[in-house]
Amino acid sequence: MTDKISIAVIGAGAAGCFCSINLKRMLPNADIHLFESKGKALAKVAITGGGRCNLTNTFRGVKNLQEVYPRGEKLMRRALSVFSVEDTCAWFEKEGIRLVVQEDECIFPQSQDAMQIVKTFLYDLNNLGVQLHLNESVTNIDLNKWSRVVVAIGGHATLQRLSLFDGLDIPIELPVPSLFTFNIQGNWHQLLMGTVVEDVQTFIPSTKFRSHGALLLTHWGMSGPAILKISSYAARYLAEQEYKSPLCINWMGNINEQKLRTMLQDMMQQHAQKLITSSYPHRFSSKLWNMLLTRMCIPTTQRWGALNAKQVNKMLSTLTADTYQITGRCPFKEEFVTCGGVSLKAININTLQSKKHPTLYFAGEVLDVDAITGGFNLQAAWSMGYMVAKHIFTTYQDNNQKT
Numbered sequence: 001m002t003d004k005i006s007i008a009v010i011g012a013g014a015a016g017c018f019c020s021i022n023l024k025r026m027l028p029n030a031d032i033h034l035f036e037s038k039g040k041a042l043a044k045v046a047i048t049g050g051g052r053c054n055l056t057n058t059f060r061g062v063k064n065l066q067e068v069y070p071r072g073e074k075l076m077r078r079a080l081s082v083f084s085v086e087d088t089c090a091w092f093e094k095e096g097i098r099l100v101v102q103e104d105e106c107i108f109p110q111s112q113d114a115m116q117i118v119k120t121f122l123y124d125l126n127n128l129g130v131q132l133h134l135n136e137s138v139t140n141i142d143l144n145k146w147s148r149v150v151v152a153i154g155g156h157a158t159l160q161r162l163s164l165f166d167g168l169d170i171p172i173e174l175p176v177p178s179l180f181t182f183n184i185q186g187n188w189h190q191l192l193m194g195t196v197v198e199d200v201q202t203f204i205p206s207t208k209f210r211s212h213g214a215l216l217l218t219h220w221g222m223s224g225p226a227i228l229k230i231s232s233y234a235a236r237y238l239a240e241q242e243y244k245s246p247l248c249i250n251w252m253g254n255i256n257e258q259k260l261r262t263m264l265q266d267m268m269q270q271h272a273q274k275l276i277t278s279s280y281p282h283r284f285s286s287k288l289w290n291m292l293l294t295r296m297c298i299p300t301t302q303r304w305g306a307l308n309a310k311q312v313n314k315m316l317s318t319l320t321a322d323t324y325q326i327t328g329r330c331p332f333k334e335e336f337v338t339c340g341g342v343s344l345k346a347i348n349i350n351t352l353q354s355k356k357h358p359t360l361y362f363a364g365e366v367l368d369v370d371a372i373t374g375g376f377n378l379q380a381a382w383s384m385g386y387m388v389a390k391h392i393f394t395t396y397q398d399n400n401q402k403t
């Protein structure tokens, strides 16, 4: 390989660093310049997973990629076929980073230290000769200056970050936050702060948005996997509603009204003489059950056998479709991503190249691709970073063979 190829990678985060390292290994003679606006590379990776870095997921139990990638599912199917979870694990293990799989299928470094990833990447960048330019914020893209440009500037819930595309005619999907917790009207939840109910279903009435998982009551409202998931699925809808919307909870998880009716009838027969507060489904703490009874307008002195039809109906509707009012959102400090960014209509999803400017590529959260929590966001950064490197390498090889 004799020709010099000069590549600018903008953004030294997960996708930009991963792309640069792999690209330099594939094209050792290329001049790769990695630009980072901050004083250090990989600042976000260092705080991922509460400092432990949930770097990927086994994807076991994921039936449909859209469950984990509400935006960009098709692109991710393609990206994972180029650089899979197995490839990711093998890549990190080869770098000397032992990995562990948790019971919930999340994958972490065995060291439980995100800095191990950061240090490994920094070592590789330096050792391979990628030229890292810190404190250099790229404000416009000069496609004539470089053989290839890779944009990996991450997500940010404002349009300002994307102004470097001005003049390039790149369609943008309005960026809005994803993965947040809900402020909920009322003060009842303050008494129940810290209460967890495993396996609830949440849904937003009159929409297709629903989720399933554990729910955590907090002093400001609701959090936990079920809430984070629905905040991701409905990120754009909730932004349009200015974070004011009803939210329904099926406290019984997968149990529907019909099934619950049978269960309640059994309770009424078997525990006829028992107080409604002394016998109730195991999933509830006594504090939460008492709060739910208040919402059902059923007195605590009531006995199971004496429930009338109206009370049974109220219990059924409260337990399976209990409606609350979302009044705002709170950032989820453990992980926070952006929905929106460079529109997938602007790129070829098989190569991550701009349709309009074939020497321009995108990787990572700058694209309108984002995931729920669990290591899926970083997996997207690794797969896309690799995919771009591989495509640049392949096209360069093809061009060289032709000349």
Ligand SMILES: Cc1cc2nc3c(=O)[nH]c(=O)nc-3n(C[C@H](O)[C@H](O)[C@H](O)COP(=O)(O)OP(=O)(O)OC[C@H]3O[C@@H](n4cnc5c(N)ncnc54)[C@H](O)[C@@H]3O)c2cc1C
Pocket (backbone or CB within 6 Å): 010, 011, 012, 013, 014, 015, 016, 035, 036, 037, 038, 041, 042, 043, 044, 045, 047, 048, 049, 050, 053, 054, 055, 056, 136, 137, 138, 139, 152, 153, 154, 155, 161, 164, 333, 334, 335, 336, 337, 363, 364, 365, 366, 374, 375, 376, 377, 378, 379, 381
């Ligand atoms: C607190 C927190 C915890 C998280 N934990 C996890 C987790 O455990 N697992 C998981 O899968 N995901 C996690 N995520 C999400 C994950 O970190 C991101 O999805 C991922 O980092 C995106 O990678 P990226 O390379 O696209 O962007 P980033 O990693 O954000 O990198 C983009 C880089 O570009 C730089 N940049 C921006 N604009 C410019 C410019 N104009 N010029 C030069 N440089 C620029 C930025 O400074 C940044 O360094 C977490 C997110 C947060 C906020």
